[in-house]
Amino acid sequence: MTEALLDVEKLNTWFYTRKGIVKSVRDVSFDLRRGEVLGIVGESGSGKSVTGMSIMGQIDEPGRIVSGSIKLAGEELTTLSFTQMRHYRGKRIAMVFQNPLMTLNPVMRIRDQMFEAIGEHENVARKEIHRRCVDALSAVGIPSPEERLNAYPHELSGGMRQRVVIATALLLGPDMIIADEPTTALDVTIQAQIIYQIRRQIDQRGLGMIWISHDLSTLSELADRIMVMYAGATMEIGTTEEIIGLARHPYTRRLLESVPSRNKPGEKLQQIPGNMPSLLSLGQGCPFASRCERATAICNETVAPTQLSDTHRIWCNHPFED
């Protein structure tokens, strides 16, 4: 096994709100290797986006990383200040967001938004910056990149804008990219193109990638490994085959059952009964216990991880056996 590019250990990110402490991420651990796509899947509020922002060092007040460690190629990131982290953002870790219509500043030309990404990190001549921007745009399949540089975001389609965002993320040749639902807001056909472009970049450049999504079917096509999150905690982590085909956690099973494509046409969609518990009032036990049909008294008290294989790990007291 090659050394991990990113190593997250027992990460806790909490928000100190007036109503109480919202424990958005609790004891989450995972690693990421070069050339690998790790998918993080979960419902809204599962803590998947907060995990991404924690790695970026961009947790806004009143939230903060309470404990745990995030190591990028051996370097600890959690002890760095917001200003120190600036040198890693964009340069070592880049990020792509969900809504391409909102990710670009509407009053700035594409050129200026891409230029600033380079200019903030490297002292290079404008001509060189220009060349690199054009290259980056053509690399993600944007036709006539020279003209696109002069455009304002509103002059481009959603798919084009997301390509611009991805090109910007790739500009400085980062070690890894965090993509927070980057194709959710796009048409299915555009989705496929974007996923293809991203996969190509990962393979060519040996990037690590964290792909945050609520959509298991997209992840199954793209990810090498998948981590399932629920109410701020990890439920199950494993290779894509292990999660899609050999899921042992009741929550993962229910999640897989509710994917529309797995149902026959006309059949009612499977739902998971109940709601996610409030993140304000979580105990030591399994957060899924209240909705889980296999739960027993112990599930409200404690839950311990079980290692099923080198790559497959679950947090469940009563996992499925097959």
Added chain:
Amino acid sequence: MLSFVLKRLLQSVIVMLLLSIVIFVGLWLIGNPADVLISSEATEADRLAAIKALGLDKPLWQQYLIFLGNAVQGDWGTSFVYKEPVTTILLQRLPASVELAAVAFVIAITVSIPAGLYAGLRPDSAPARAIMAFSLVGVSIPTFWQGMLLIIAFGIAIPILPVGDRGDIATYFGITSSLWTLDGWSHVVLPAFSLALLKMSLLIRVTRAATVEVSHLDFVTFAYAKGVRAWKVVIGHILRNALIPLVTVIGIEVGNLLAYGVITETVFSWPGLGKLLINSIKVLDRPLIVAQLTYTALLFIFINFVVDILYTVIDPRVKSVMGRQVT
């Protein structure tokens, strides 16, 4: 773009015509200037002669058309009271009002935008709370009252600033202003601050609201994620977008500064247009009132026009929308 400008100009002319009618009829309803201007001891013959001389004997629509015809040629009539052309009187008073408004504008902008930006970026911090409390007081106190308080505080209790009038005037580069002299500055500071206070407080609140809204948008998070320095994100991304709603409010407030200095000018005996307007209304000096109200209307139309143009500079999306509407 050009067709947009032409269209706006045509609209402006129509608005001006309608406004002039409203002003004319409104003043006619208020009262007959002859009753105020002509001594009650004058004989009936003198009275009729005076009314004829002022042109008040003709029917209203004729008076209006005569006024309009003259106004288009630049003749705004002669003041009933001062017996001087209205244009001359207004031009004498204009510099005082403009310099008061200009200083007030600079004070309002330089305080409100940084303060509002800070309060929007750190909404829970102690300084932000202080700024918001200040602005709440600023929008709540009536202008005439805070003006008098300022006079009591800095003119009487701690007499460091002169109160009333413009102070020494000097002329450089063909511009006569009290801003060229130190004495002039000492006179303008207090009324300008008084005039600025309300606008400042209002702009602080608008800036803060716009900043709070913009700073939570994705492109700001993305800018940080690119590793852009914090101050560059604030200036280049947050402020630039927050300016879009701000420009409208600033435009209206500039108009207000120039047109409604009335209260401040009265409280501080500032020899500007505002004070002139109040005096003219008291004696029903119709040509002077008409001219001033028309000037105010023109000013607002002009400012709105400038704001529209500024929009296209700040927000590229407006330009493309405008282009589509016209063609």
